[in-house]
Amino acid sequence: MLNNIGLPGILLIAVVVLVLFGRGKIASLMGEVGKGITSFKKGVKEGQDELSDSVASDELKDVTPETEKDKA
Template sequence: MFGIGVPELLILLVIVLVIFGAGKLPKVMGDLGRGVNSFKKAMDEPDAPADKPKTIEGESSSDSEKKA
């Protein structure tokens, strides 16, 4: 479907070098790598437990116990 070959990758590399410059490219790629690692780590962690459900009036159950 999308035929990305060697010539297309070389053109893309040249465009990236022109935009970012050879000096900034390692920093940009390092930042991108840290972002991907952070995303993967967040995907592997289990979800945080949900807060206690709130009552109809909008008070949590612990708030209503304190008032009573």
């Protein structure tokens, strides 16, 4: 259904959205979306940093069962 939308269809949808919501509402909505994306990226980076810190600070333990160690 959406495969054949094309450029004229996208422009028509954009005009309808602009008329319904107004320029100010759309601008504030896009600002909120930008803040959300920034916050998400910051959270992912903090999570990765925390994970790498915990792995670096703890000694890695071998939890392989004894029966599996003999096979290696």
